[in-house]
Amino acid sequence: MNNKVLLLVLVALLAVYGVYELASGNESRTFDPEITKFEKDAVTELRFRSKSDSLGPFALKKEGERWTVSRGDRSLPASNDAVAEVLNNLLALRAAYIAAKSSDKWPEYELTEEQATSVQAFAGGKKVADVRIGKFSANPQTQQLKFFVRTGEGDNVYAVEGMAGILLNKSFDDFRDKTALDFDLHNVDELIYGGESQYTVSKTANGWKLDGTEDLDSTRVQNFLMNLHRMSGDEFADDFESKASQLSPFRTLTIRGAGLPEDIVVKCWQDTTREKPFVIQTSQFPESYFASDTLRLYKRIFKPVSEW
Template sequence: MSFKKTLIFLGILLALGGYYYVVEVKMAAKKQAAETADKRLFAIQKDEIATLTLKRADGEITLKKGEKGWQMEQPVSAVTDGAEVDRLLTAFADAQRDKIIAENAEKLDEFGLNAPSLTIAATNAANASFSVSLGKETPTASGFYAKVGDKPQIVSIDNLTQANLNKTAFDLRDKTVLAFDPAQVKKAAFTLPATEAAPAMTVELTQDNSTWSIAAPQSLRADTEKVNAILSQMKSTKIKEFVSETPTNLAEYGLDAPQKSLALTIGDDPAPQTLLIGKRNDEKGGVYAQHTATGNVFLLPSTVDDEFPKALSDLRDKALVRFENNDIQKIEIKTLAETVTLQRESDAWKIVAPAEFPANADRVNVLLNDAKNAKATEFVDAAANQLSFGFDRPNVMLSFWKNGEENPIQLIVGNPNVENTGLYVKTGDGVSLTDPTILSQLKQSAFALRDKAIAPFKADDVASFEIVYPESTLAFEKHGDTWKTDDKTLQGFKVNNLLYDLAALEFAEEPVASASDLSQYGLNAPAATVTLRNAKKEELVTFLFGQQGEKLFVKTAKSDAVYPINAAFLDELPKQGADLAG
């Protein structure tokens, strides 16, 4: 084919393609748009609607758009649910007929349109009116009969359109209980009913830097997580039922003298939002409530009543002490036996009393975590006779100093209660009971907190090692990531576990600083000698293990100190290469 013919052929193809796009695609789109426009019930856009009325036999709902959005004017003046109203406006503006049933129906009762179940009418800014009446369900249950304005035509609309239009006043009302941002709440006041243990009271809380504190009836730490959970519930809870807009008998709802209430002071507004909580209605699964600003009575889910605090203790912080580990610079542990003082130096802890020793940082952090994770199981009346609490001669008294602060956070652990189910503890927030197991966690001696590592090393630095027994020698060497002995491949995790155990080896009793007679410890003829070397064949450390009766001792080749260790450790050393193999 010549080049000229190719160009002609290509031009024909382009022309055909252009024709197809213009005639078929664009015309099809226009045809579809025309058909959709023809099916639409109204020539109005959602944003053009200024008023909307839903009329039924039992009354009308009137909505009007204002500067602050949509408001309900009938059957009651109320704020609307913006999202729900927007869905209704969309459904109205986009409503389409499904089928044309009759062009000019004479008997509207055949379609249920002589007395429509619902008539929705809208007006725009120019006061032009648009309306549709809904009648019976179609025989096939695929939709409903409808009539637009004064047009004689009867059409059908599908079930989804009918459902989206068929809204009640409850659907369209704002069902928010309290509108607020929890982060902006400055004060919260809970009125609590009287109990056998305490009279009725109002608990006042303040929020500062996202932390809640109890200001009245006394200054206490609050359970910030619990308070935030209650506020979040109040923010998200929706009204179940609007009971009465102008109640005349509040006693009927337990709201004449409500035993529970919540008042929130939000932002810079000095006037609090106050919610009163009345009687339960278990048949409806709810509790009656009233917002003082509106005065109407409504029903809330019963969970609001279930989770409302019952006593001051429900709002108190159950943690005995609060701090961040990194903020603590000094710790004192005072028992009847000794007083242990620890001081942080850079990132390390040091025991400075009763004698100076390096401290085990992990164990110190465990102590700090145990202290701040300890919870009060019950708060004890501060006016009670405290002689039996044991605070005059406590089991242990812990003091924690934060960096730059002169006064410590204190935790005093006294006697068990009569039932032996808890220990009395005293903090800056008063007296409480806590789990008895906390005593063994907090009552730490200087020896328990010492760094007892004998010869720490990095397991990854070890490239070979040997274990010498009186009658045999085992040699192990690393090839890449694989450990071998006598050309046998070993299980890497078993070798690593052995090296980690050696690196973490600790003395179990006070060591002998310089032993003159090694035979006392079985070290003149060691039961085992372990030598570790790096990739350059340089010795990292050599451990010598000696037995004397049921006791096991260890020393390193470069030190004269002898350390008593757990007697079971010798049994953990491999006796043959196969012990570390698969």
């Protein structure tokens, strides 16, 4: 009798184990590590609510081949490269494992709506990706970065390894086009510097001249133009926009050439109360004001001819 009981117990335990293994096997077979799936080229809009931007949600929209970034009634040109990076990182999200299966765990992983960075992608009005990016952690032994993600559907929390989470946690300014100058250097005939230091560098039949008389090394002029013709700023100075019309520029540069659509005018203001005392704006990108110290953007544009 005892042997029969033991046999029945053993059979029951084996049955329970079999059911458990079957359930586990089904779960592992149905677990899809791909958190997002969409056609990158079909995306026409991105919506962000980022932990790195305290000023609120913003959106990016594709208009033709270009993107714009907007918040409220403000809309500005966006960097196509920055948008492409976001789309690539969204598609790169791969779950290493499921960290939790209940929404009760969201606060622990910083994945509530108030805690998380939210990224949504749309293709022609249809939502194709919806993720929340939460807590980050690093393994000091392997130096492997890990972060936690959930989607807009379901309660699961996924652990993802790598840098994609950091690269998706962007602010409004991170998407703005930071281009300050972009022109064909071969179309330039004259550089006219005004303000505190005034001089002209012009192309003549006999080469480049300073103020029409002093010969300049053509190779040095070309090297300078190579650095000048495609230039980006580092830091926006949006707060200066309201002051610009009330102040005279400290220095100016007019880039002129028969092959250019129109003169390009660069204005530089000096404000010693700022941490970076120079603010630069160009007629090519008039909505962008860039802060600069004595190096970087300011130095590259207003470098003395003797240093070319």
